[in-house]
Amino acid sequence: MEGFLFNAKEELKRVDHLIYVSLKYTRTADVLMSVINRMINAYDQSLGGICEHLRETGKIEEEPKFPGKRVEVIQKHFAQDKLIMEAVTMYTTCKRIHNAEFTRANEYRRNVTMTSILDDGNIDVTIDTVTADYKKITQFLEYIEEKGFIK
Numbered sequence: 001m002e003g004f005l006f007n008a009k010e011e012l013k014r015v016d017h018l019i020y021v022s023l024k025y026t027r028t029a030d031v032l033m034s035v036i037n038r039m040i041n042a043y044d045q046s047l048g049g050i051c052e053h054l055r056e057t058g059k060i061e062e063e064p065k066f067p068g069k070r071v072e073v074i075q076k077h078f079a080q081d082k083l084i085m086e087a088v089t090m091y092t093t094c095k096r097i098h099n100a101e102f103t104r105a106n107e108y109r110r111n112v113t114m115t116s117i118l119d120d121g122n123i124d125v126t127i128d129t130v131t132a133d134y135k136k137i138t139q140f141l142e143y144i145e146e147k148g149f150i151k
Contacts, residue, residue: 004049005150008141011042015134023127029104029114035130036094039137043091046141049150050074050084067095087140090133097123 015038022031047070054060054077064070071088078084100116102125114125144150 004045004052005141005145008042008045008049008150011038011045012134012138012141014038015042015137019127019131019134023112023130027109027112027127028107029102029112029125032112032114032125032127032130033098033102035134036098036125039130039133040091040094040098042137042141043087043094046144046150047071047074047088047091050078050144053149083140083143087137090136093123094133097125 015035018031018035018038022034044067047067048063051060051063051070051073054073055063059077060073064073071092074084074088096118097116100118100123102114102116105113105115111126116123116125141150
C-alpha cells in the first residue's frame with residue numbers, strides 16, 4: 001500500500017508545480033489540461049489504495065482493475081463518508097473533463113479559461129478552479145492517510 005500513497009503524493013507535487021510555476025509563466029489551456037491529468041492520476045492512486053485496503057481487511061475479495069469498478073466499490077463501502085464521496089465525484093468530473101472536447105479563451109492572460117463541452121452543460125476550468133480542486137485533493141489524501149485507508 002505504500003506505493004499508492006507515495007505515487008499519489010508525487011502526482012500532487014507535479015500538480016503543485018504546474019499550478020504555482022507553469023501556469024504563472026505559461027497560461028494556456030494545455031497546462032490546465034495537464035493539471036487535470038495529474039489530478040486524475042493522483043485520484044487513481046488514492047482510490048486504488050482504498051480498494052487494496054478493502055481487500056486486505058476482507059471487505060472485498062479482489063481489487064477491481066478498472067477505474068469504473070473501483071468507483072462503484074468505493075461508493076458501495078463508503079456511502080456515508082462525505083469526504084470520500086466528494087472525492088469520487090471530483091474524480092469522475094475530472095475524467096469527464098479530460099475526455100470532452102474543449103475550447104480555449106484568454107490564453108496567455110491571468111483569466112485563461114478552458115471550457116469543456118459536455119452533454120449536460122459546459123464546465124469552465126480556470127487557474128482559480130484548479131487551485132481549489134488541488135486543495136480539495138490534498139485534504140482528501142491527508143484524510144485517507146489519517147484514517148488508515150492508505151499507507
